[in-house]
Amino acid sequence: DQQVKQNSPSLSVQEGRISILNCDYTNSMFDYFLWYKKYPAEGPTFLISISSIKDKNEDGRFTVFLNKSAKHLSLHIVPSQPGDSAVYFCAASVGWDMRFGAGTRLTVKP
Amino acid sequence: SQTIHQWPATLVQPVGSPLSLECTVEGTSNPNLYWYRQAAGRGLQLLFYSIGIDQISSEVPQNLSASRPQDRQFILSSKKLLLSDSGFYLCAWKPGGEASPLHFGNGTRLTVT
Numbered sequence: 180d181q182q183v184k185q186n187s188p189s190l191s192v193q194e195g196r197i198s199i200l201n202c203d204y205t206n207s208m209f210d211y212f213l214w215y216k217k218y219p220a221e222g223p224t225f226l227i228s229i230s231s232i233k234d235k236n237e238d239g240r241f242t243v244f245l246n247k248s249a250k251h252l253s254l255h256i257v258p259s260q261p262g263d264s265a266v267y268f269c270a271a272s273v274g275w276d277m278r279f280g281a282g283t284r285l286t287v288k289p
Numbered sequence: 290s291q292t293i294h295q296w297p298a299t300l301v302q303p304v305g306s307p308l309s310l311e312c313t314v315e316g317t318s319n320p321n322l323y324w325y326r327q328a329a330g331r332g333l334q335l336l337f338y339s340i341g342i343d344q345i346s347s348e349v350p351q352n353l354s355a356s357r358p359q360d361r362q363f364i365l366s367s368k369k370l371l372l373s374d375s376g377f378y379l380c381a382w383k384p385g386g387e388a389s390p391l392h393f394g395n396g397t398r399l400t401v402t
Contacts, residue, residue: 222393
């Protein structure tokens with residue numbers, strides 16, 4: 180039961196360029212969406228979220244876009260920095276229920 | 290401020306042995322509590338969630354169980370571990386009744402040998 184999918188297991192970008200991570204979901208009841216960053220042997224760290232009543236939310240270099248009709252969200256990181264290299268998980272939530280994708284490993288090359 | 294503690298950080302257990310992982314949250318009351326597992330190369334799988342003391346729901350039928358003996362304490366247990374139980378176990382919390390992020394502990398790396 181994969182209600183949240185991240186179809187790209189990895190992404191490599193050059194420092195200073197834009198990183199775009201994508202996520203799709205199947206359950207139209209989800210109303211709150213999040214992105215997390217995870218380093219090995221650590222718990223995921225919350226990055227940014229968006230409510231279903233919005234289509235864009237910005238926080239510094241991070242912007243999340245939500246397309247409800249397509250059941251798709253994306254995370255843009257501009258400019259990308261080597262310290263951004265990590266695994267990124269998207270999540271979708273309704274009430275207590277929060278489901279995660281399989282993650283995308285981002286590598287930012289100097 | 291709120292903090293979450295999860296222990297132990299690493300654990301190596303033989304097949305058939307019992308398991309007990311503990312998680313506590315400080316600085317909040319009546320949180321929603323969760324156990325997730327990340328298997329090697331895979332995403333975060335929801336195992337259990339709890340919206341209150343002794344109110345626990347299981348997402349995946351397996352030989353694991355969870356208990357919430359106190360408001361801010363969540364325990365993951367097994368009577369007999371299987372090789373397939375190996376993975377990275379994460380405890381998380383969020384305020385009850387709100388659309389808000391989950392806050393994760395640092396995880397427990399369990400290796401069943």
